[in-house]
Amino acid sequence: MNSAIFKFEKPKNETVLSYAPNSxxxxxxxxxxxxxxxxxxxxxxxxxxxxxxxxxxxxxxxxxxxxxxxxxxxxxxxxxxxxxxxxxxxxxxxxxxxxxxxxxxxxxxxxxxxxxxxxxxxxxxxxxxxxxxxxxxxxxxxxxxxxxxxxxxxxxxxxxxxxxxxxxxxxxxxxxxxxxxxxxxxxxxxxxxxxxxxxxxxxxxxxxxxxxxxxxxxxxxxxxxxxxxxxxxxxxxxxxxxxxxxxxxxxxxxxxxxxxxxxxxxxxxxxxxxxxxxxxxxxxxxxxxxxxxxGGKDFVMVHPSADPQQVAVALVRGAFEYQGQKCSAASRAYLPKSMWATVKESVGKMLADIKVGDVRSFTNFVNAVIDEAAFTSITQYIEKARNTKDAEIVFGGTYDKSKGYFINPTVIQAHDPHFVTMEEEIFGPVLTIYVYEDEKFEETLDLVDSTSPYALTGSIFSNDRYATEVAFERLKYAAGNFYINDKPTGAVVGQQPFGGARASxxxxxxxxxxxxxxxxxxxxxxxxxxxxxxxxxxxxxx
CATH class of the missing domain: 3.40.605.10 (Aldehyde Dehydrogenase; Chain A, domain 1)
Structure with a gap:
């Protein structure tokens, strides 16, 4: 047996089971x-x-x-x-x-x-x-x-x-x-x-x-x-x-x-x-x-040509799956002014439908953050947003640790693109959105690249291929895993090798x-x- 020259063939990814009722x-x-x-x-x-x-x-x-x-x-x-x-x-x-x-x-x-x-x-x-x-x-x-x-x-x-x-x-x-x-x-x-x-x-x-x-x-x-x-x-x-x-x-x-x-x-x-x-x-x-x-301060950059509903789903899934406790979780997003009202409405409807609670109830999309230290750190960021003129809480912002370390999915709109929740890693169910003027797309790309010391994951939503290519080049070193028209999470072994540079x-x-x-x-x-x-x-x- 030891004299054999052996080669393992490329495997297939393990099938994800559905856990549907009665399965x-x-x-x-x-x-x-x-x-x-x-x-x-x-x-x-x-x-x-x-x-x-x-x-x-x-x-x-x-x-x-x-x-x-x-x-x-x-x-x-x-x-x-x-x-x-x-x-x-x-x-x-x-x-x-x-x-x-x-x-x-x-x-x-x-x-x-x-x-x-x-x-x-x-x-x-x-x-x-x-x-x-x-x-x-x-x-x-x-x-x-x-x-x-x-x-x-x-x-x-x-x-x-x-x-x-x-x-x-x-x-x-x-x-x-x-x-x-x-x-x-x-x-x-x-x-x-x-x-x-x-x-x-x-x-x-x-x-x-x-x-x-x-x-x-x-x-x-x-x-x-x-x-x-x-x-x-x-x-x-x-x-x-x-x-x-x-x-x-x-x-x-x-x-x-x-x-x-x-x-x-x-x-x-x-x-x-x-x-x-x-x-x-x-x-x-x-x-x-x-x-x-x-660490990471992972971004979603949105071009005016993008589909608003697709953007909204990506933000909710990317930011709030596993309570945002993924290195790759969407933590900051840049939306054009022309799209903000539509995306905001869509995100709000989804968050109103999402249930938060114990993992043993399969209907709960969001569960608890990992421990009291994380709970305290995350909620301090929420309070900073609550007590400033530079940002406002759009959705969520509530939390309770009496039984479990529960923080409701929170969306912050930053009026200052350098507000603390746009720059620092939070590692929890908090997404901060900055709304930019449509004509400042390329200028905003430079903002995305320079705002954070991290470079782990990021994505661009765009149905304009020229704009996509501009973002692809301008954000060349901003993310080790870069996604086009997808949330910045969910790397699969053998498909998207995972890792980032800079402070990531x-x-x-x-x-x-x-x-x-x-x-x-x-x-x-x-x-x-x-x-x-x-x-x-x-x-x-x-």
Missing amino acids: PERKELTAELERMAAQQIEIPLIIGGKEVRTGNIGKVVMPHDHNHVLATYHMAGEKEVKMAIEAAVEARAKWEKLPWVERASIALRIAELISKKYRAVMNAATMLGQSKNAYQAEIDSACETIDFLRFNAYYMSQIYSDQPMSITDTINRVEYRPLEGFVFAVTPFNFTAIASNLCMSPAIMGNAVVWKPATTSILSNYYLMKIYKEAGLPDGVINFIPGKGSVIGKEIFSHKEFAGVHFTGSTWTFNAFWTEMAKNLPTYRSYPKVVGET GTNDKAGSYLNLIRWTNPRSIKENLNPPADYKYPFLSE
Whole structure:
């Protein structure tokens, strides 16, 4: 078997199930939600395949019912972080020698387990622990997680088969080694798929990982670890250590075997990581690979030729799906004055119809924001808009945390294009709209490009191809993922590789070979089939 030259074919994206009333998947998911909500589990650290309990306990609660405890979890201290590093370094020695097809096979088995056996479990854990509705959980914790795993096996085939040319007396090849040391994965709360991919993409390339999950997504992340184990991932390849970032980071970034960080989170945190790494450069065996996807202030730019109803739907979906807690969520929009009244009316009708509440009621389009800190931060922005002459609240602006962290979808009209909610990342169900004079379309494009330090996602709505092309060029560096006549969210693995630049990260494009190749340390190998026997070259002859 090991002598075979194997290639994984390009997979198809996992089918998104509908969860329509009376469908089998809805019945299964409803039963799993009831089962999971009725129990309280204990979540240990997992280091070298062993469960570790520290006694330093945190709680996992439902954001939409914050008095309901789903789990307690143990937090890592200095000792456990060191143990995780040692386990990763030890596991890497054997893991990297495993044939790449075997590593890929484990990833594909994980995908199959999530697709069939554990689909309802992963979706229920994401719904309850991260307050996602059934559809948002399905496209995340089921479909995107599966797609990352399957497409990564395919991209692995592409990378390893990319070899240099050889000539008659020379054989040339490239060996794609893993990094020399361990990889630190720091994952966010908002996507279970990102949590999985930040760990599994380095691992599939032969690296061992120390994983710090977000404290607000520990439930679904713990189930991922259990599935990894069942699929045959060797002990120590991924080490699961919830805990405080300051405690974990101190040990990680000062260790000589630190080889790279795979991160999704705030720009501020990523900058702090980079600064700490710079201080410790003399400590490391190699320059670490730094891959990060950070903040965004994602835009929708609208040309007067656009269809108002299409624009309105894109704004509502793009801004308010998963409560705006997507890195790619529409957060600022620029509408021509001639269209504003029509779009405003349409958006208002949709928002009047949208229900807000518990994820277990499938009719709720909007659920809770992730925790009290997020609730406080988001509502402070709403109050700034309420108490200024530079902006006004058009829709929403109400909120209540008595039972869950609920914020109603809020639309702000900014009279000043540099009002704070047009410029700063909010990460919640708040959309700010600036209305521009129709004849100032190109001038407004420059405003879009210069207003935000971020460059993650953005879109242009236009039925004028010349105007579209102007926007395409003027906004060339304003977004790593750019959409034409679509909302700026919903990137699909294998279709729209995801990532942005400027203050939005290193743009290493999760969901393509570009990300995977960052977790390799290539070695070029030349074999001379006819070595020379004399030092002299022909030109030396008289």
